[in-house]
Amino acid sequence: xxxxxxxxxxxxxxxxxxxxxxxxxxxxxxxxxxxxxxxxxxxxxxxxxxxxxxxxxxxxxxxxxxxxxxxxxxxxxxxxxxxxxxxxxxxxxxxxxxxxxxxxxxxxxxxxxxxxxxxxxxxxxxxxxxxxxxxxxxxxxxxxxxxxxxxxxxxxxxxxxxxxxxxxxxxxxxxxxxxxxxxxxxxxxxxxxxxxxxxxxxxxxxxxxxxxxxxxxxxxxxxxxxxxxxxxxxxxxxxxxxxxxxxxxxxxxxxxxxxxxxxxxxxxxxxxxxxxxxxxxxxxxxxxxxxxxxxxxxxxxxxxxxxxxxxxxxxxxxxxxxx
Numbered sequence: 001x002x003x004x005x006x007x008x009x010x011x012x013x014x015x016x017x018x019x020x021x022x023x024x025x026x027x028x029x030x031x032x033x034x035x036x037x038x039x040x041x042x043x044x045x046x047x048x049x050x051x052x053x054x055x056x057x058x059x060x061x062x063x064x065x066x067x068x069x070x071x072x073x074x075x076x077x078x079x080x081x082x083x084x085x086x087x088x089x090x091x092x093x094x095x096x097x098x099x100x101x102x103x104x105x106x107x108x109x110x111x112x113x114x115x116x117x118x119x120x121x122x123x124x125x126x127x128x129x130x131x132x133x134x135x136x137x138x139x140x141x142x143x144x145x146x147x148x149x150x151x152x153x154x155x156x157x158x159x160x161x162x163x164x165x166x167x168x169x170x171x172x173x174x175x176x177x178x179x180x181x182x183x184x185x186x187x188x189x190x191x192x193x194x195x196x197x198x199x200x201x202x203x204x205x206x207x208x209x210x211x212x213x214x215x216x217x218x219x220x221x222x223x224x225x226x227x228x229x230x231x232x233x234x235x236x237x238x239x240x241x242x243x244x245x246x247x248x249x250x251x252x253x254x255x256x257x258x259x260x261x262x263x264x265x266x267x268x269x270x271x272x273x274x275x276x277x278x279x280x281x282x283x284x285x286x287x288x289x290x291x292x293x294x295x296x297x298x299x300x301x302x303x304x305x306x307x308x309x310x311x312x313x314x315x316x317x318x319x320x321x322x323x
Contacts, residue, residue, distance in 0.1 A: 017049030026058035047083025096128035122153040131163035157189040166199035193243040197236040202253035212236040248277035255290040258299035292318030
């Protein structure tokens with residue numbers, strides 16, 4: 001008998017929790033699906049196991065369009081909730097995949113475009129599409145009334161704009177602000193979150209940082225290919241606080257990421273160089289500075305920049321805030 005690793009054993013245990021129909025849906029096995037349905041399998045059996053999915057959710061996860069159609073024809077509930085650790089329902093899963101036809105099919109069968117994000121690592125359908133930078137999916141969801149400013153999950157959640165900024169999708173982010181009224185200053189979620197500016201800063205998205213700081217009709221038009229329409233008002237708050245856990249301001253994010261140009265832009269926009277990182281960066285009763293963020297990651301060029309701009313605090317004692 002071959003040696004089984006712990007990962008193999010966990011995988012087998014997980015499979016043993018799934019119904020035959022759920023496994024067949026995940027694998028895209030249409031004959032097995034028809035056989036299971038013919039023998040009376042429950043098309044809406046609930047998710048089981050740690051990473052369980054309904055049959056429809058499993059098919060969406062693997063982008064099996066024909067299976068999705070077969071399950072819906074057999075009465076699959078399009079808006080079934082995910083399992084305990086699934087985080088997303090069928091439409092939320094499909095929206096983050098590059099298969100527009102499946103998204104259309106689900107919407108045609110009554111999928112609710114605005115089901116809220118689940119508490120841990122969840123996303124609305126629009127947030128999922130924006131995180132993946134899927135312009136066609138985003139456009140279709142917006143046509144069906146997706147809420148561009150829907151609240152993010154409380155842990156690791158992102159608004160649609162925050163998700164687009166984290167992924168570096170400048171044109172998409174500009175469209176959300178300019179044409180859809182996305183809130184540039186929506187706060188970071190409670191744990192492991194970002195504002196839009198913090199997300200762009202941490203990832204070193206210099207163009208996005210500049211767009212967000214000047215957001216509004218003129219600012220977006222100047223950066224993103226002449227888009228025009230309604231804007232979100234004043235630019236991003238350069239000194240907005242981050243998440244209570246695993247978060248910090250935009251300058252902390254850029255410094256930890258080692259992005260010199262972004263740090264220069266943020267300082268030019270009024271970032272407070274000696275500010276503490278708030279909740280997530282407390283060290284012995286003190287809050288962590290951007291200088292400590294840069295030093296903790298060994299970003300010497302950022303350290304030199306911050307010193308040259310007047311940072312006076314200590315460099316040691318920093319921890320990773322965003323990783």
